[in-house]
Amino acid sequence: MRNKPLTIGSTVIQPGERLTLGLPTPELYSYASLHIPVHIIHGKKAGPTLLICAAIHGDEMNGTAIIHRLLNLGLLKGMHGTLIAIPVMNVFGLTTLTRNLPDRRDLDVSFPGSEEGSFAARLAHYLNQEILSLATHCIDIHSGEPYQHRIPQIHTNLKNPELKALAHSFQPPVILHTESKRGLLWQNQKESPIHTLIYDAGEPLRLDEACIRIGFRGILRVMRQLNMLSLTEKHTANYPPTWVRNSEWVRSPGSGLCQLYKKLGVYVKERDTLATVYDPFGTSRSFKITSPTNGIILAHNTLPLVNEGDPILQVAQTEETTHSESWQEHGLE
Numbered sequence: 001m002r003n004k005p006l007t008i009g010s011t012v013i014q015p016g017e018r019l020t021l022g023l024p025t026p027e028l029y030s031y032a033s034l035h036i037p038v039h040i041i042h043g044k045k046a047g048p049t050l051l052i053c054a055a056i057h058g059d060e061m062n063g064t065a066i067i068h069r070l071l072n073l074g075l076l077k078g079m080h081g082t083l084i085a086i087p088v089m090n091v092f093g094l095t096t097l098t099r100n101l102p103d104r105r106d107l108d109v110s111f112p113g114s115e116e117g118s119f120a121a122r123l124a125h126y127l128n129q130e131i132l133s134l135a136t137h138c139i140d141i142h143s144g145e146p147y148q149h150r151i152p153q154i155h156t157n158l159k160n161p162e163l164k165a166l167a168h169s170f171q172p173p174v175i176l177h178t179e180s181k182r183g184l185l186w187q188n189q190k191e192s193p194i195h196t197l198i199y200d201a202g203e204p205l206r207l208d209e210a211c212i213r214i215g216f217r218g219i220l221r222v223m224r225q226l227n228m229l230s231l232t233e234k235h236t237a238n239y240p241p242t243w244v245r246n247s248e249w250v251r252s253p254g255s256g257l258c259q260l261y262k263k264l265g266v267y268v269k270e271r272d273t274l275a276t277v278y279d280p281f282g283t284s285r286s287f288k289i290t291s292p293t294n295g296i297i298l299a300h301n302t303l304p305l306v307n308e309g310d311p312i313l314q315v316a317q318t319e320e321t322t323h324s325e326s327w328q329e330h331g332l333e
Helices: 062-071 074-078 091-096 119-130 161-170 183-189 209-225 324-332
Strands: 006-008 011-013 018-024 035-042 045-054 080-086 137-142 148-156 174-177 195-202 242-244 247-251 256-260 273-278 286-290 295-301 311-317
Touching (some): 006 035, 018 119, 045 062, 045 209, 062 137, 062 195, 062 209, 137 183, 137 209, 148 161, 148 183, 148 209, 161 174, 161 195, 174 295, 183 195, 242 295, 256 295, 256 311, 273 311
Parallel strands (some): 045 080, 045 137, 137 195, 174 242
Antiparallel strands (some): 018 035, 035 080, 148 195, 247 311, 256 273, 273 286, 295 311
């Protein structure tokens, strides 16, 4: 079946057409013009409309690199359906190397937004009306928060059979169940949901080749699962994902220099020593940090100086596994 024309703003995109639009953001006090580049590949044949977006937080670079790699793929010429790709949702944050918008609000938690709200709410409302309303599926790409490094992972509601199948087809090292309504996952709660996956990998202000490659291959698998691409040249993961329902951050009992002993993805047992925090001024005072459960390390702090109560490592409760330990080799092979 032939695709139908697609309208974004005042622009009509015909089947088989590929173009880039610049969507305006709310006005800044300096009157400097900011536009969000949006790439549309509108296939000749009908199919799903997949939105892939990155850098909702302006310091998250891995998703931008993934989308750049995807847009240069010749395989998309014969694609069914429509791909809408936004390499940088938060252009202001990218130019200032910050996470938030000029009003200091977080775009990620501002959806669905409001036409008369804050700068962030107005931008979220505009993107919701012009872009999100067109999508049938969405992959939102993130990195860890400042001073946090995360193993590549998918977040979604695994109670939904289609979302579970899409998450499995992505084949990241870790898949986490969440019923969160934060960020673009609110779309999964709607009466007519946009089936949404969150891919979270690496750390801010860094490009991580393993995280980029796992994300790039995962998106291709999802597009094949949705029958947007043919099944040829299929990448098969060597390590099946680890499924996770519960995780918790282990926090520092004291302040000082933090020495980590465990790497991302390794399996730890309850009461294993994960890190030590000791006095930087040379006294004998120190604090031992142990695992609260059997599981794998999902994320860790990257800043050696910590305060009492700072998050140090995130541990996901799982049965023993060796699959996630090799995620970096899998991403670079």
